[in-house]
Amino acid sequence: MSRHWWQMTPAELAMKLQTDINRGLRVAEAQRRLAQDGENRLQTKNRLSPWKLFFTEFADFMVLVLLGAVVISVALGEWHDALTILAIVFLNSILGFVQEYRAERSLEALRELSAPQAHVIRQGARKTIPASQVVRGDLVLVEAGHRVPADLRLLEVTGLEVDESPLTGESIPVPKTNRPLDSPQLELGDRKNMLFAGTTVTRGRGKGIAVATGMHTELGKIAGMLAESEAGLTPLQKRLEHLGKILVLVCIVICVLVGVIGIARGEDFRLMFLSAVSLAVAAIPEGLPAIVTIALALGVQRMIKRSVIIRRLPAVETLGCATVICSDKTGTLTQNQMMVTTCYLGGKEIEVTGDGFAPSGHFKWQGQEIRPLEDSSAFPDPSGLRMLLAAGLYCNNADLELIPKTKQWRLTGDPTEGALLALGLKAGLNRERVKRLAELEFTSERKRMSVLVEENGARFLYTKGAADLLLERSTKIRWWGTEVALDERHKQQLFQAMEKMARRSLRILALAYRPWTAEKSTLSEDDERGLVFLGMVGIKDPVRPGVKAAINLCRQAGIRTIMITGDFPVTARAVGEELGLLRRDGLVLTGTELDRLSPAELRRIIGQVDIFARVNPYHKLKIVQALKEQGEIVAMTGDGVNDAPAIKEADIGVAMGISGTDVTKEASAMVITDDNFASIVAAVEEGRGIYSNIRKFIRYLLGCNIGEILTMFSAVLLRLPFPLLPIQILWINLVTDGLPAIALGVEPTERGLMQEPPRPPQEGIFSRGLGYKVLIQGVTIGLITTAVFSFALKTGASMPVARTMSFCTLVFSQLSYVFACRSETQPLVKMRLWTNLYLLGAVAISGLMQFMVVSHPLARRLFQTVALPPSAWGIVFLGAIGSVVAAETVSWVGRYVKNKLA
Structure with missing residues (x-):
């Protein structure tokens, strides 16, 4: 069995890749490999023109x-x-x-993650080349601030740490080593001697040999998955497609029946043909796709105000019926900004508040706010706290910068040092007041860093690092305001405190100091002894404000939230418990455990899993696919490159706007501009409201169209003359199917939508009694219109008068019916008329247009109508009111039966 790159020794690497690990490739050989393997770029599939x-x-x-x-x-x-x-x-x-x-631009955005330049060694000389020219076997040099140009196996490291969160989701930079790793099965985040294309070096420097370039890198494999995944139809598109097929069938049946019956009665063939075809046009609500688009577009405009940008219109409705939200942890549920939340000093814990790297917040002890720079009786050892904060501030190489445009703080350097820097700035300390004389840098082997500084003429050595190491090198401890000998009692109490902080998934860092009495201004490791142990800080990636409430609201709405992260299970569990996401019987499953499950086993257990930890991009895709196979409507949120394939595979992909990569945004259907998980809840509510409005105008359009069809069809069956002419049928479509239907699309969201469970994925568009209401209303409108026409003829009215009366009755019945369609749960008498002024305006305009058709001489000639006397108008409006009463009666009966069965 072949060994993986991380298992190989340098000699094995050199032999496998046919390269010199000291002098690198010959220039000619590099050119040959470039011609053979192609440039170090991400390729896309052949796109349609x-x-x-x-x-x-x-x-x-x-x-x-x-x-x-x-x-x-x-x-x-x-x-x-x-x-x-x-x-x-x-x-x-x-x-x-x-x-x-x-x-389709999503893969082009992936290319932008490739480093523009790379530093390599060829024929023993250091060269700077375009990253696209890196080939397998190249010796590549990296240092802090560099973006890794290819997948590398490390040969040399000096304090090297890398931010791999775009690939793994792990929020803390990963220390790297050059030692071979024995295990043949390692997740990306555990391959400590590997660097991956698209990640960023945060500390130190290193040299590695390129083992994969272009589409063969881990980033390239993601690009391949992104190209292969195809977006399916949304639930709304599926329902409209089904509706269209039904309407076509209805049209064919109507055309055949009306034509056959009419010709059998001896009617004029041309008139029968035109009437039948007019009815076919009336049966197809040709404005339905446009009205759906308009309703979705108006919803999109409302959502922009709620920090949500919709890239694909059907996404609004899809999220509205989502049953599962798969959320990345880092940068989505959490801020992806390390922050000190706890200071431990002299056996006491001090709570620290704030928002990520922002240098603002408060220090609290026993619930009372304290000010570290002010001597106060509120805290027993304010000077010790100041020294603790100063140690973190001075023993630090990070920088924070406020970006005026976004009002966000940008970190340059290591995130842990950024957290310590923000901590000191919160207290009001100023790093510029001290002069740094010497530094012993942090490395993964030393696990500590020391600096020699001069402050107000006095010199001090400050050290930060792993708590156990600093305890070994300390002889004293700051305790209750004094420096005392460090004994076993103190150590035992410190270990208990560390265990308590670890259970809260805090990253623990210890700080120490000692006065500098030597004349020299240089440092060695021997100087890091005889320290005074100051205390510890607990660092974490804090959860986003409002996320816990948003998850709770999702639960009320019947939507399950699943955390998917590349971080460690202990950290993920702690965040899940803090957010209330982890159920009492919920499971935490790791990527390694996931690999052991068969597809059938995964489908069986996935309903019990609340957190997937230590997973890679392939796992995320596998999870989304398993959920979809179970019939779930899946929303996938995320910000890193590692989220992009799963985001595209999900029913709806949600990208973070601030922290999200271009890749993720382009693969998504929706972007949250404030990176706030709570905004997704707003989108869910908006999506449910829009789908509810779509049902309302489908109810209205089809009820009206059925009324038109039955008016003509019932006249044929009763051997009456046609109550409507073809031109009048087309006019009815124009005046009633347009503005009123659009106005229903902006009906305010009904209360209680977020307390209802998601719609079942298999639910048809006519479910929950909608088809019944449409049919009853259509029959009512058709029968009332036919009755008005028949009554007019029997009472001696001329054919033009009878047709004009039936024409107006049909129009005003439909305009009255639109008010009954405003709600599926509330009767018309309980709805406020003025909450939808657009609907009032639309009905008024349509009504005036109909009055014009029967009052203006030119319009009367065009539509073959006549002026009606007041008595005829009375009958018309009586029929229209009867339609509303019938609709409300049907709705009341439906609600009554539903409540009785509930």
Whole structure:
């Protein structure tokens, strides 16, 4: 069995890669390998040309239905209607094309993570070359601030630490070694002698040999997964596609029945053909896709105000029916900014508050705020606390800078040192007041760092590092305001304190000092003895404000939150418990344990797992796929490159706007601009509200269309003349299916939506009684219109008057019905009329347009209507009111039965 790179010795590496580990590759050999293997770039799959991508939008089923409606409209001679439908088709196709084109840029964004330059050794000489020219076998040099250009096996390290959070999700920089590792099975985060392309060196320097470039790197493998994963249809798209098929079937049946029956009665063939085709056009709510798009677009505008940017319109509705949110820990649930939350001094814990690297916050002891720079009786040892903070501030190489545009603090250097720097600045200490004379740097072997400083004419040695090491090198301890001999009693108490802090998943760092009496201004390891142990600090990646409440609200809404992280299980469990995410019987599963499970075993256990820890990008993808196979609607949030494939695979991918990489944003359907998990809850609520509004105008459109169909069909069955002419049917579609339906799309979100469980993924669009309500309302409108037409004829009215009455009854019945569609849970009498002014305006405009059709001479000639007397208008409005009463009665009966069965 071949050995992995991390298992090999330098000699084995040199033999395997045919290179010299001291002088590097010959220039000619490097050129040969570059020509053979290709440039060190991320490649994309062959993409469709923009034109082909655009024309694929016309393969959508509803688009084909609309194009059929265009053909029918042309056959009727209704060119204006045909042009309107074509405009709708092209608008939707252009929107879809733009979204698809932007999504294809995700792999191009991956390329930007490659380092622009690399430092290599070739033929014994150091060279700076474009990172794209690095080949396998190259000797690569890295140091603090460098982005790693390829996957490297380390040969030499000096205090080397690397931020691997974009790949692994681990928030703390990883110390590196050059020693071979024995285990044949290691996760990315455990390969301590490897560097990976796209990660950043935070401390120290090193030399490594390139073992993988381009698409063969770990970053390249992610790019490959991202290219292969295909986005499926959203629940809304699936439902609309199903609805379109039903409507086409209805159209065919109606055309055949009306045509056959009419011809059998001896009606004029041309009139029957035009009437049947007009009904077919009426049966297809051609404005439905446009209205869905408008409703989603308006929802997007509202969500921008709530720090959410939607990149793909159907994503709003999809998130609204999500059943699981898979969230990355680092940078999503937590801030990805290390912060000191606890100081331990003289047997006492001091709580520290704040927000990440921001140098603002408070110090609290026993619930009371204390000020470290002020001598006060509130705390027994204020001078000891100042020395503890000074040790962390001076023994430090990090820098913090406030970015004016974003109001965010940017760290340069090691995150742990950034936390200590922010701690000292919170207290009001000033690092500029001291002069640094010498430094012993931190290394993974030494596990400590020391500096010699001069302050106000006095010299001090400050040391920070692992607590056990500093205890070994200390002879005294600061205790209750005095320096006393460090004995076993103190050590035992310190170990108990460390165990307590470790259970809270705090990273513990100890601080010590001693006065400097020597004449020299240099340091050696022998000087790091005889120290005075000052105390310890507990550092963690704090959770984001509001996340705990957001997770609780998700639970109320029936949405399960799963944490997926590359961090260690102990840390992940502590964060999960702090957030209330980990259930009492919930499981924590590691990536190694996940690998041992078969797909069937994973599907069986995944409902019990609340936290996946120590996982890699492939695991995240596997988890999302397993959840989808279980019928879940999955939302995946994240910010790092490692999240991108799972984000694209999920039903809806959510990227963080501030900390998220370009890769993640481009692969996502939604971006949270404030990086706040709570904003996702706002998106869930908005998505549920938008889907509810879509159901409302589907209820309205189809109820109206069924009313038109039954009006004509019932007249055929009763052997009555046609109550409507083809031109009048098309006008009804225009005046009732447009503005009122759009206005329903901006209906305010109903209360209690976030207390309801998510819609079942298999739920049809006509579920929960919607189909029943549509059918009853359509039958009611059709029967009332037919009754008005029949009554007018029987009472001696002329055919033009009877048709005008039925024409107006149908229009005003539909305009009245729209108010009954405003809510699926509340009766009309309990809804405030003025909460949707858009609907009032839309109904008023449509009503005025209908009045114009029967009052203006030119319009009367065009639509073959006549002016109606007051008595006829009374009958028309009586029929319209009857439609509303019927709709409300149906809704009341439905609610009554539902409550009785509940």
